[in-house]
Amino acid sequence: MAQVLEFKLPDLGEGLTEAEIVRWLVEVGDVVAIDQPVVEVETAKAMVEVPCPYGGVVTARFGEEGTELPVGAPLLTVAVGATESSSSLGTAADQAGSRASRNGGAAADGSAAGAGPASGTGSASGSGSGNVLVGYGTGAPAARRRRIRPQPTALNGTPAAASASASGSTVCGPVVAGPLTGSASATAGPVAGAAPVTALAGEVDGREGPVAVVSPLVRRLARQHEIDLRRLTGSGPDGLILRADVDAAIRLAGEAAEAESRSADAPARRAVPERTAAGEPAAERVPLRGVRGAVADKLSRSRTEIPDATCWVDADATELMAVRAAMNAATGPSAGPKVSVLALLARICTAALARYPELNSTVDTEAREIVRLPGVHLGFAAQTERGLVVPVVRDAHTRNAESIGAEIARLTELARTGKLSPAQLTGGTFTLNNYGVFGVDGSTPIINHPEAAMLGVGRIMPKPWVHQGELAVRQVVQLSLTFDHRVCDGGTAGGFLRYVADCVEQPAVLLRTL
Numbered sequence: 001m002a003q004v005l006e007f008k009l010p011d012l013g014e015g016l017t018e019a020e021i022v023r024w025l026v027e028v029g030d031v032v033a034i035d036q037p038v039v040e041v042e043t044a045k046a047m048v049e050v051p052c053p054y055g056g057v058v059t060a061r062f063g064e065e066g067t068e069l070p071v072g073a074p075l076l077t078v079a080v081g082a083t084e085s086s087s088s089l090g091t092a093a094d095q096a097g098s099r100a101s102r103n104g105g106a107a108a109d110g111s112a113a114g115a116g117p118a119s120g121t122g123s124a125s126g127s128g129s130g131n132v133l134v135g136y137g138t139g140a141p142a143a144r145r146r147r148i149r150p151q152p153t154a155l156n157g158t159p160a161a162a163s164a165s166a167s168g169s170t171v172c173g174p175v176v177a178g179p180l181t182g183s184a185s186a187t188a189g190p191v192a193g194a195a196p197v198t199a200l201a202g203e204v205d206g207r208e209g210p211v212a213v214v215s216p217l218v219r220r221l222a223r224q225h226e227i228d229l230r231r232l233t234g235s236g237p238d239g240l241i242l243r244a245d246v247d248a249a250i251r252l253a254g255e256a257a258e259a260e261s262r263s264a265d266a267p268a269r270r271a272v273p274e275r276t277a278a279g280e281p282a283a284e285r286v287p288l289r290g291v292r293g294a295v296a297d298k299l300s301r302s303r304t305e306i307p308d309a310t311c312w313v314d315a316d317a318t319e320l321m322a323v324r325a326a327m328n329a330a331t332g333p334s335a336g337p338k339v340s341v342l343a344l345l346a347r348i349c350t351a352a353l354a355r356y357p358e359l360n361s362t363v364d365t366e367a368r369e370i371v372r373l374p375g376v377h378l379g380f381a382a383q384t385e386r387g388l389v390v391p392v393v394r395d396a397h398t399r400n401a402e403s404i405g406a407e408i409a410r411l412t413e414l415a416r417t418g419k420l421s422p423a424q425l426t427g428g429t430f431t432l433n434n435y436g437v438f439g440v441d442g443s444t445p446i447i448n449h450p451e452a453a454m455l456g457v458g459r460i461m462p463k464p465w466v467h468q469g470e471l472a473v474r475q476v477v478q479l480s481l482t483f484d485h486r487v488c489d490g491g492t493a494g495g496f497l498r499y500v501a502d503c504v505e506q507p508a509v510l511l512r513t514l
Contacts, residue, residue: 002081020068056080291387302449310444312480315501343405348503356496358488359453379428392428445482452487456480
C-alpha cells in the first residue's frame with residue numbers, strides 16, 4: 001500500500017516568502033530518492049535547487065515553469081510505499097525499465113509497469129533525514145532518478161512500440177505512472193495530475209540526453225527567445241553552451257525571420273503599444289517581483305524606518321593608487337589576482353569601523369536598543385543581469401587587503417553567473433558601494449536595511465588639486481557616507497569619513513593605526 005505525501009515549497013531562509021519555478025527536474029511518474037533535487041527555483045536572492053525530503057513516485061506537479069509560488073504552496077506529491085507489495089512493485093518497475101531500455105522505451109510485452117518506491121526511501125510516515133530544509137528533514141546522499149517508462153501511445157492511437165518498429169525510429173515521450181496499489185497491469189491508467197502520453201520520434205540533430213549548460217542565466221535567455229538548446233553546439237570546455245552561443249542563435253533566428261518576411265513581401269511588422277480610449281499609448285506595467293521586488297521592498301523599508309543623513313568629502317587618491325600599483329608589482333604576474341581599489345577601500349572601512357563601532361550596528365526598534373555588532377561582515381554592491389545584489393564578505397575585520405580582494409572576486413563571479421546562495425547575500429553589517437564604475441562622481445546612498453551606514457565611492461579621475469601649496473593634477477575621488485542618525489550624531493559620522501579620506505590620501509595613516 002502506498003501513501004501519497006505532499007511536498008510544499010519550503011522556507012528557503014532569510015524571510016523569503018516566494019519563489020519562481022525556473023525548471024522542473026522531474027516528471028510525473030519519475031521515481032525520486034530522498035534529498036534528490038526536484039525543481040530549480042529563483043528567489044529574490046539566488047537560484048536554488050530544491051531537494052525533496054521524501055522518496056517514492058512523483059504523482060503530480062503544481063505550477064508551470066515561470067509560475068511564482070508562495071512559501072508553503074504545494075510543489076508536488078510523492079507516493080511513498082512501505083509494504084511488501086510495494087517492494088515487489090518496485091522490482092516490477094525495475095524489470096520494466098530494463099525492458100524499456102532494450103525496446104525503445106516500451107516494455108517488451110506491451111504492458112505498463114506499476115511504480116514502487118525508490119531504494120533507500122523513508123517509511124510511509126514520510127520522515128526525512130536531516131535539517132537542511134526548514135520544515136522538512138534532508139541530508140541523506142542524493143541518488144540518481146529512475147524513470148518508469150510504460151507503453152506510450154502514438155498520436156494516431158497506434159501503440160508506440162508498433163509504430164516504432166514499423167518506421168525504424170526510436171519512440172520516447174513523457175511518462176505517467178500506473179497504479180500504486182497493486183501489481184503491474186496492461187490496463188494501468190495515468191495517476192491524477194499526469195500529462196497525456198504523446199510520442200516524439202527520432203532525436204534532435206543526432207543528440208540525446210542532457211544539454212551541457214551550467215548557467216541558469218543562459219537557460220533563461222534561451223527560454224525567453226525560444227531557442228532549443230539541444231540544437232546548439234557549445235563553444236565552451238567539453239561542449240559547454242555559453243551565453244555567446246545563445247546570443248549568436250538569437251541573431252541567426254532574427255536574421256532568418258527577417259529574410260522570410262522580405263521573401264514573402266510581407267509588410268514590416270513592428271510592436272505597437274496598446275492605446276487608450278483617447279488614442280494615447282498605454283503605459284507599460286512591469287511587475288515588481290523577484291530581485292526587483294525585493295530591492296523595492298528593502299529600500300522602501302529603509303526610507304520608512306531609518307532617519308538617514310549623508311555627508312561627503314573629496315579626497316586625493318593619488319597615493320592610494322601608487323600603493324596599489326606597488327603592491328601588484330611586488331606580487332609578480334603569476335601571483336594570482338591583482339589587488340583592486342575596492343579591496344583597499346574595504347580594508348580601510350574595516351579599520352575605520354574599529355575606531356567608530358557605532359556605525360557597525362543595527363537598531364532593535366521593539367526593544368528600543370542599539371545593537372553594536374562584534375564583527376564586520378562587509379557587503380559590497382554588485383550590478384548583475386538579475387539586478388542589484390549585495391554579496392557579503394564574512395569576517396572582513398580579520399582579513400588583509402589581498403584576502404578581501406580574493407573573496408570579492410569569488411563572490412562577484414558567483415553573482416555574475418547567478419549562483420550566489422541566500423546565505424552569501426545576507427547578514428551584512430556595513431555596505432561599500434562603488435558607483436564610480438558607472439562613471440559618476442557622487443551619490444547619496446540608501447542604507448541597506450537593517451544596517452546603520454553605507455559608504456559610497458565615486459569615480460577616481462584627474463582633477464586640479466592644491467598639493468603641497470601648489471596647483472597640480474591629482475587623482476581625486478568623492479566619498480559619501482549615509483548613516484542612521486539614531487545610532488550616532490554628525491560628529492561620529494564625520495570622524496569616520498575623515499579617517500577614511502585620510503587613509504585614501506595617506507595610506508601610511510592606516511599602517512600607523514593597525
